[in-house]
Amino acid sequence: MPPITLLRFLEMQKLLSDSPQLLSVIMGIAQSCKSIAREVGHGALLGNMGDVGNENVQGEQQKTLDVMSNEIFIKLAEDNPNLAGIASEEMEHALVFSGKAGDYLLVFDPLDGSSNVNLNLSVGSIFSILPRPAGDSVLVEQDFLQAGTQQLCAGYALYGTSTMLVLTTGQGVDGFTLDTASGEFMLTHPGMRIVSDTQEFAINMSNQRFWQPPVQRYIDECVAGADGPRGKDFNMRWVASMVAEVHRLLVRGGVFLYPLDSRTKGKGGRLRLLYEANPMGWLLEQAGGLAATGHRRLLEIEPIALHQRVPVMLGAKEEIELLLSYHSLKDPTA
Structure with a gap:
């Protein structure tokens, strides 16, 4: 049986027929994570391992890769007609795209664990897709303040020994590994479950x-x-x-x-x-x-x-x- 790509998997979850706009956003996030994986992978070869000399809104020292990862997500949102606005851990205020009638909001941490980049340890990206509140003709920052129960999709990319994308759309959790030869995320960890007991x-x-x-x-x-x-x-x-x-x-x-x-x-x-x-x-x-x-x-x-x-x-x-x-x-x- 041939491996299942991320796109095929989401089509099997009926996102293509039931919510093609949401499918478009998820695939855009996946593409952004591939771009970030390339930047992380090049590391010191491109001189992007250091600090930029500024603090973000959290009072944390920004890494070059923090800024680059954030810009990659911003570019995704600007280009995707289905995203009406975004909020990032790296930005003080939400970014609202005037004139866009998208049905979704994206909130994200573009590069989690960035203090580890100089140590060549695992880092990642975390994301959450929220619905744009119905009836709001003008999007405001308050619209992003939604409880976690309202999420439509959530997940992370892990940039480690391999690049993985792990996500849920409310139908369980599945993990995909980036095949660097084809450039596709392939289903490698279907139906991920956490054991109830632990040591x-x-x-x-x-x-x-x-x-x-x-x-x-x-x-x-x-x-x-x-x-x-x-x-x-x-x-x-x-x-x-x-x-x-x-x-x-x-x-x-x-x-x-x-x-x-x-x-x-x-x-x-x-x-x-x-x-x-x-x-x-x-x-x-x-x-x-x-x-x-x-x-x-x-x-x-x-x-x-x-x-x-x-x-x-x-x-x-x-x-x-x-x-x-x-x-x-x-x-x-x-």
């Missing part, structure tokens, strides 16, 4: 002293291993790239945690709701996992700001449920 967690342990008691308890129990209350040994992983962390969850299982702590409490959390938490949260739920803040489901949060931050807990269903139970206790250390 692996991903968290930045250097922040341990700032965590809240429920997270302290959970990690202490994991570290205690077979002699502790969990009765089994755990491994810890940390790549500092959300795309790489989530990809590992889908392939091997586990949990990824970026919890609220005493330093990020005033900001609401560390990760961005629209560009990171919602798309990754929907992917994990579509793969059988759970996505939460510690107190509630991520996808039910009604955004109040374009760059809103939230605590994030993603992964194996049983583990996230345990974390939620610890957060609900009056004394989470008991």
Whole structure:
């Protein structure tokens, strides 16, 4: 049986007949990710591994590849008649295309984990497609503030040992690997599912002293291993790239945690709701996992700001449920 291309797969999901405009947007995103993969792959050969000397709206030092990746997504949106506007982690305000009657909005993190580029570690792009609110003749920034339950498509591209595109349109999660010979994304990981149980967690342990008691308890129990209350040994992983962390969850299982702590409490959390938490949260739920803040489901949060931050807990269903139970206790250390 010949390999199935991304386009053929989406046609099999009836996107061509039911929503050809959405299909056009997804294929445009795939093309953009191919372009970014080429830029990342050339790395220092083209001199695009350094800083540009500016901070983005998040207060983070921009890499050359951050800017290049963002421009590639902007070009996609400008050229696609079905996109009425975009919002990026790299831009302070949404970009609205006047005169375009497109039915969709695109929000994205053009290059997640860009602090890793000089180390030649995995980086990626995260994206989410939202519906343009019905009846709005003039698109405004407020129209982008939609709960994660409104997403029509979400996914990421991983630029690692191979380039992969992983996405959902609400019919499960499927992974595609870029065939560099043909230039096509081929279905290689159909029906990706996250196992309910795990013995692996991903968290930045250097922040341990700032965590809240429920997270302290959970990690202490994991570290205690077979002699502790969990009765089994755990491994810890940390790549500092959300795309790489989530990809590992889908392939091997586990949990990824970026919890609220005493330093990020005033900001609401560390990760961005629209560009990171919602798309990754929907992917994990579509793969059988759970996505939460510690107190509630991520996808039910009604955004109040374009760059809103939230605590994030993603992964194996049983583990996230345990974390939620610890957060609900009056004394989470008991």
